[in-house]
């Protein structure tokens with residue numbers, strides 16, 4: 647496959663291959679000299695039209711550790727403020743030569759457009775598009791689960807994951823549901839009806855509006871909290887939930903819910919967190935939280951994705 651646009655691009659063999667190569671990459675990162683010559687002479691362009699801390703820096707670290715040349719582009723401070731379009735921005739950067747283009751954009755479908763409109767010859771990696779998908783986040787989440795669950799055997803078949811919160815605006819939720827389903831895990835989404843997208847019933851997962859009941863019924867191996875995405879909530883539309891306090895009470899992970907989780911259940915969050923809203927400090931900083939580890943795992947996973955795409959060694963995908 648040439649691009650990674652959706653978690654659905656990966657069949658089980660391709661997903662497992664990425665996760666296995668990520669483990670090999672992580673092993674190289676424990677050495678004193680972390681840099682590998684693998685992508686020497688290749689150019690990776692990071693094209694960020696939306697803000698990012700984790701994804702942008704970890705793609706940059708990943709590309710650099712593989713010895714690629716890296717061009718970082720942020721829409722802020724660029725000619726996008728003069729009205730330049732995605733197409734013209736892409737063509738401009740393409741003129742500098744790009745073997746891979748990592749793109750984050752506020753519009754769902756922008757990476758797909760970039761990949762298929764002929765604006766770049768490079769491999770396109772979706773680093774988050776609108777409310778649509780964030781496939782490398784799902785991969786690093788699955789990688790983190792493989793490390794912690796099932797005694798680290800790497801098999802996620804039958805693993806139970808509860809994903810809680812603002813599913814409506816979350817590209818992380820959709821990509822996780824797709825990838826975890828491919829890997830044989832069972833996902834339950836929990837959210838108020840106002841924060842679920844139209845058509846969620848057709849997703850390969852269960853859906854609930856009641857967090858305590860879902861946690862009791864599912865007895866999850868992992869609980870993934872989602873950020874309440876205020877910047878995507880139209881103030882005029884409003885009414886997604888009555889108040890922050892009420893949201894926390896019904897859908898937040900606080901001390902009491904944390905204490906009621908199974909002994910081995912891990913607590914995940916893609917970040918950035920709204921501490922005190924969807925997750926309390928107790929939960930975020932607890933021994934069972936993998937939140938900081940998820941970020942570190944992102945580097946190895948993104949090294950694997952860049953390497954496999956540029957080496958043309960990602961088989962069995964759909965893109």
Ligand code: ASP
Nearest residue numbers: 774780818873916917918
């Ligand atoms: N950082 C993730 C994303 O960009 C999740 C979030 O922003 O809540 O999708």
Ligand code: CP
Nearest residue numbers: 698699700701916917
């Ligand atoms: N998890 C995630 O994508 O974080 P950033 O938005 O900071 O990249």
